[in-house]
């Protein structure tokens with residue numbers, strides 16, 4: 001019997017992301033923060049890997065993402081890039097890395113690209129459109145992020161569903177639509193829409209020429225993104241808009257507990273796991 005070599009996967013690129021709009025099959029993005037997980041999600045055929053600043057809550061155990069630094073993001077991007085995935089690597093710009101000036105935004109984007117990202121993502125709409133434009137002018141592809149923007153934690157009073165109010169106030173439907181249009185006009189290649197009513201996400205998706213990637217934004221977006229720990233059931237909590245496709249947390253507890261019991265009972269290592 002001959003060994004079959006798996007077909008070489010085609011690299012997912014920014015042009016492929018742009019072409020995916022309206023092509024009938026939504027794109028799938030997940031987060032990963034290191035090479036091991038990047039290899040796993042790439043083997044599972046994801047289109048985009050987001051090295052998200054959710055590393056702050058998911059890996060560092062923080063309450064929000066605000067303390068994540070550029071040094072940390074560059075390190076995690078480097079680890080994911082070491083896996084050489086076919087998926088497009090998106091590096092998240094952390095809080096404080098683009099808000100103060102366009103030159104910060106460009107310099108920090110360059111840093112993530114040099115660490116191995118193929119695109120950067122930043123949060124906000126109208127108010128950060130100048131930063132998006134500056135980064136795009138430096139020839140770096142950008143993905144926007146509107147709706148629930150976790151870096152606006154204090155303004156929003158926590159991570160709250162957005163787009164449920166009428167009018168032009170922060171977090172209103174009209175403002176989120178304006179944010180979407182501003183992100184597109186500034187030259188972004190796609191936009192993440194987080195935690196807004198599905199009909200608003202659908203309206204944005206139908207209005208924009210660039211792909212929308214939803215999380216908690218319903219099924220009508222041009223793609224979906226999930227945090228890998230939520231998808232794998234590693235998190236203790238499961239949010240309404242996330243889906244655990246397996247229960248790795250319990251499986252991990254059971255496996256480690258089996259090891260602990262074998263050690264306590266002097267059953268591990270057996271001769272099979274020892275040198276003679």
Ligand code: KIV
Nearest residue numbers: 031052053054192225
């Ligand atoms: O940092 C992150 O993981 C994100 C996703 C939730 C979209 O921004």
